[in-house]
Amino acid sequence: MNDPAVTLPFPREPKYGQAEKDAVLKLLDEGHLSEINRGPATNALEAAFARLTGTRHALSFNSGTASLHAALHAVGASPQAGVAVSPMTWVSAITAVFQAGSYPVFCDIEPDSPNIAPTAVAEAAPACSAVLATHTWGIPARMDQLAKATGLPIVEDCSHAHGALYQGRAVGSWGAAGCFSLQESKSVSGGEGGILTTTDREVYERALTLGHHPARLAAELTLPELKPFATTGAAYKYRMPAVSAVIARQQLRSLPDRMLAAEQNLATLRKVLEECDAPVTWPSIGELSVRGWYGTPLTINVRVPDPAELSKQLKAAGIPVRSMYEDWTQAPLLQRPDLAARFWPHLARSPYRPPTIDALPNFHKAMRQMIVLKVPQLLAPDYMEQVAEALAAVLVRTLVTA
Template identity: 60%
Template sequence: MRSANPARHVSLPFPRAPRYGPEDQAAVRDLLHAGRLSDTSRGPAIAALEDAFADLTNTVYALSFASGTASLHGALRGVGAHPDAGVVTSPLTWISAILVAFHAGSFPVFADVEPGGVNLNPATIATAGQASAVLVTHTFGIPARMDALTAVTGVPIVEDCSHAHGARYASRPVGSWGAAGCFSLMERKPVSGGEGGVLTTNSRTVYERALTLGHHPHRLAAELTDPALRPLTSTGLGYKTRMPTVAAAIASVQLRRLADRMAASETNFARLLDVLHAHAAPITTPLVAAGSTRGWYGTPLIITEPVPNPAALFAACTAAGVPVRPLYEDWLSSPLLQDPALLHEAFPHVRHTGWRPPDPHALPNYQVARRQTLLLKVPDVPAADYMHQVGDTLATVLTQAIR
């Protein structure tokens, strides 16, 4: 039923559990007592986290890194991205998932998102440009249509799962569909190590090529089997992107709580949608395919009526206490991607590639998504009263802001 007196402000505090509780702290203390905060091989803390992510994604291999960005870099090296053809990606992602194409010696090629959605549109990949890889983000936790993507690309796919820990597409874990999957463990992600990243794959070749990027020669000597890579045993490639053991220990503890937090978020979001429906609020959500499970890192709501001023709507939500997050900047218009001199100074190899500054207006669905999407923070602890108040308040804000 529609509330008789819709709330005009969220007065309840955002419900949250401590980010790092007693179990996390105990894991760190154990490492301090053991005197092992760094690992040049594959010691217990690193092995436990990698094995846990392989289990989470039902993959053969998992490889830890110092950041999610480093894991993407390792994945693009693993699948053979190169300067003669770009890496197709969506601009509706964090900047690291764009710039990492340059890090890997290639360059980004932008394709549009799906109509009414936030993920890469499989139908736009073939016309985006020549590609050596596709990097697809499961944006804001919504699993991308991996069956359609794998059917049309013809080149290796790297899944950016940094928003989608524990998510599944068509009953199969994200991070297992492509040639590699990559997860971020930075502080605000559903599984945190403070910082860190994990690559998952079923390919021994991808695993070993990624291993050479920044892991210690001790580990390379123990694990490299490819004759073409064995000459790198004593040196690797020197990026030093291995994960500290503290991050691995904390993330392993956090991963054990992921299912409970996901269930709480799902319940909270369902309650919110019930309230918004009762108010007949002009809101829908991106499609989550049958048999799929979404992740929880910023929750996209699509406004179904034209939003005349997205900045004003965001400001009104914030002023009313609705827990919204800003969308990413429009990276297509950023100085780094628009100024060739700035880009060439940072990445000299780009002079010899097919890179051209992107046209910010060439991706119409992306521009619509930027205007019509609100990102909401959904608690991962039970929060019935809070979600009801958020739904009432958001409905009121939309009534006033969209005319």
């Protein structure tokens, strides 16, 4: 008898529906696709993100990477002291540290979570000027513990965690700044784009000076030390196109319903996996926390000798696995400071040292033992049951009884 396999298609609706199309057509009819100031499209999206996170300010950018660059600049990332970062993230969250004039100090992840470990941050803190904490795969990082571990400013990378809560409080409001990506694969998308959230006026204004138009700078800068930048700023031209803003605004309206459907789908998946005694564990987020929806990480409880072969078997069974990130710590750009210095000359004079494999044991174990599933944001109990049964069968066949 053949093992169970997923025969139903992955449940999905069009990424951009009628509401997004209507918003774009209205914008085209109005004839204003670029807002150099805080125009109506920009204002609506920024105000919506401020409400989502419960922060005083939100600032739009043309990418999540640009928002990270601006946030790190705003909190004072230094060329003499690095930024504590997790190795389990997209490479742009690492290179943004270089762009901000600093360098990454890699900290191991927690043994039971894909997120940066507060204990590792505490050890690295004396050599750092800031912390960049990614809510990886939508699992909220332990922000209270990170804050206790160090007095450094914390920038939250919320690119996987739109709408998530940690201990009842929105991600993007815990740190000195929060950064959201609006790239197409994210739960809230403008095609491309980014948002920075903060309650600190100085952080907001410093971030504003990096890449926004002088018209907006002149209208909003109030701090005496920043007013000299009103006529120029740093002129990175990081502002968001109005088209991206109106699309993302509509996506944000539908986010609660999509999150609820994903949560119900995950409950179905978990119930069936437990009934099948599948050898997996789930990251704990706590009773008052709500996860975001970019990927669902599961840790396999029996040793995985060949992660690539397991991934091949899972895909062959129709299981919607998301590719794990590369081990960027061993990429030539991170291992050879002479290469990185071609882009960021300050590294030639910085204390940056390439990370070693031995320094990140939890991360490298997770790279072997973790899989990440895509969970639909459309209610689909039959599909989730098929996924769970097929996943349990593959794990038992390839790892338990092999």
